[in-house]
Amino acid sequence: MSIRERLSDALRRAAEVERDLLDPKTVKDARLMASLGREHQRLGQVVEAARALEKMDGELAQARELLSFDDPELAAEAKQEVARLERAIPEAEAALKPLLLPPEPLHDRNAIVEIRAGTGGDEAALFAADLHRMYTRYIERRGGWRIEPISYSDGTLGGLKEAIFKVSGPGAFGELRFESGVHRVQRVPATEAAGRIHTSAATVAVLPEAEEIDLRIEEKDLRIDVFRSSGPGGQSVNTTDSAVRITHLPSGLVVSQQDQKSQLQNKIKAMEVLRSRLLDLRIAEQEAERSRMRKSQVSTGDRSAKIRTYNYPQSRVTDHRIGFTTHDLAGVMDGRIDDLMDALRLADIEEKLAGDAG
Structure with a gap:
């Protein structure tokens, strides 16, 4: 299904939601009213983007008509306008993609993040502490989220055997869930006298905070x-x-x-x-679901089941799922992971769109 076809479906749904919100039966159902209100807010962004896209379509059609005019100056201006709009319209369509996907039901939940030292002994515990600092710095920089410690277990040499904390705020689980998996580090440990590079690992599990259970019995x-x-x-x-x-x-x-x-x-x-x-x-x-999610995310903690490698000698970070590489390892470890998170989010959107098309 093309972007335009998805957009047409979304606009039809937006009209349906508006009608449902005006239905007297809806007003009597608080849960339905709240659900439709959230959907209306999300689809409002789609409607606004669709209007902007429709305006550009009209401008492009007008500019193309001017190309055939005898006035050379007017035709030259029209040519520039056509070129500009032919670049702008695909960009606007690309920006629409995330808005046209159905919302993830758990996206806006708070997140429970669990970091555990994997294979590698003391060095794995030190790396787990480094990951904890990376996420803490990212959350502080990002703004709008709050971090709350749950439990910590110290390792030797200042590392962490385990760190569990809650991240509260809009989209916390939806954005942090991509961090789940085995993170591998390649570097010379502080305890290594011979200067040999060691490989260690730590696991990260990101779980949605359990919601207050609604026991409406029909x-x-x-x-x-x-x-x-x-x-x-x-x-x-x-x-x-x-x-x-x-x-x-x-x-x-x-x-x-x-x-x-x-x-x-x-x-x-x-x-x-x-x-x-x-x-x-x-x-x-x-x-049971949280346990299943945790096991599926972190596998065994073995180095071979990696999602990302942090290579210190080459100052390189590679996410193996999407082939993303940056040589700003120092920046990444200081929490500057916005580009990486954006790339993971975009890859997820593209995968879902491709899956729907198939």
């Missing part, structure tokens, strides 16, 4: 059965259907309650138990 997801309460040995407790059994259809959880005197009391108690069990289930699912 009535349509419940099957409620009532039956007569019975005491020990099947003795009848009462002759009314006061006992309650609630089945949560999506999860299959079943809760029965018959200890209370009335059906209403038993239903309230059963719902409390169901809510608690669902909360436990959601927490377990979140933890």
